[in-house]
Amino acid sequence: MFKGLSAFPLTPASADGVVDTDALQQLTARLVPHPVTSIGLLGSTGTYAYLTRAERRRAVAAAVEVLAGKVPLIVGVGAMRTDEAVALAQDAAAEGADAVLMAPVSYTPLTQDEAFGHYRAVTAAAGLPMCVYNNPGTTHFTFSEALVQRLAEVDGIAAVKMPLPADGDFAGEIAQLGRDGFEIGYSADWGIANALLGGAGSFYSAVAGTLPKQVTALSSAALAGDEAAARAEDDKLAELWALCKARGSVRVMHAAATQIGLIDTPLPLPLLPLETGEQDALAVILEQIDATV
């Protein structure tokens, strides 16, 4: 489940935060025919941080129903309080999720020990494999190497989703951190080619949740070790990567899914849609990569 490409769909929801389960089921179902090894519901791109516990549970139930076991479902259970994250993890398990994913969301910056205690408590309560979501871009929490190694020893913690290494040395980091039963994967879509060609066995993709055909063409080539084909697919997506890097994948994928006609719900305020010029540039990109339905 923690190998290969994990695709993270948006969670369409009304302005007041009610999940559009029909649209969510359609977004989820259209990922199934593609070579994705798991679906990551309620990740950063799935705006989990903006949804209530009840709505998050409704989203999990809808995804489980439409997937019907065809692709494993990983569910984001991050929350500020440990008891709330525990409850979210138990909800995900009760609804039939296959694994949980959690970022160390915080207000008061957490110590390494506080983050460890949080992961241990939630993993024990979930009764499902846990993927540690190391996402300093949103949480501003820095995992020490010692903390990742300590977490890897916890019963139930099965994987980590890492940010792209600053020095680009995927193989070195994987050799350092990986172990039996603890899989090292990466995220930030512009790094897919380098990560998978550089030795990573898994990638967590925000863009694949909305554009599965284009991203899996790249990831499948890279996972097969076909560098020329992977680089060619990566080149096609260069402008999309640049836009995601500049404006955040959640805003760009929301705009893409809206343009393609997959959703008609807003981003949660205070998040604003792309501006007109950016929307126009995105429309050109989507046509170039044959993404418009």
Next chain:
Amino acid sequence: MFKGLSAFPLTPASADGVVDTDALQQLTARLVPHPVTSIGLLGSTGTYAYLTRAERRRAVAAAVEVLAGKVPLIVGVGAMRTDEAVALAQDAAAEGADAVLMAPVSYTPLTQDEAFGHYRAVTAAAGLPMCVYNNPGTTHFTFSEALVQRLAEVDGIAAVKMPLPADGDFAGEIAQLGRDGFEIGYSADWGIANALLGGAGSFYSAVAGTLPKQVTALSSAALAGDEAAARAEDDKLAELWALCKARGSVRVMHAAATQIGLIDTPLPLPLLPLETGEQDALAVILEQIDATV
């Protein structure tokens, strides 16, 4: 209301997040005899980010009741979603708060325009003066100078609570940002002496919420321009400032209030109490500054 010293009490709450309103009223009432010009409820030290809307409303009602108008009450209304922050601000107004304070809490990093829209919407809905809570240590949001100036022009936005300036130039920053009807204040308690002696007319103190006597001895001297007395009071608190800087004021004030016997509730997990050695060091400090009851 936005001049002088604002004291931020803890919000005592049970392990599952139910506010102990009796203890909160006692914490709040013991601030009144001291020269504090406002009380800042549900700030970072008041762990607002870990409490539900219903519990935050109960806390406001309890504080309003015990204050009975003797000292103005500023209430923190920060939340991830704009509609939630609007609801919190309306709750605070309905319960009788005098002003609101809001940090740009985020998950997806906000743009300057997104933060502006968030403040404009919440201020309009509150119908109370708004203090912009510029707290990059918790929110990781960076206000541009242009954004602060733009916010200062919004009807209802009356003050900003700034982090300590990196170059220590309080007077220069105040001259740059301040204007009629828009007050520049600071926070991070180890900067009280330098800020108030350096030209700031207001300070937002986490430590004064638990140790009002010791902090107002310093702030009153500094506000009166008595540098020798202010420096002498500041020196007495040097070890406390160092501990707050190292471990976060919320953990240190929680430990102090527990040792003094003001509260018997835990920090919200995942936050952990100070370790034994730190508790012991704090006990010595509290005795030295005559804080133990």
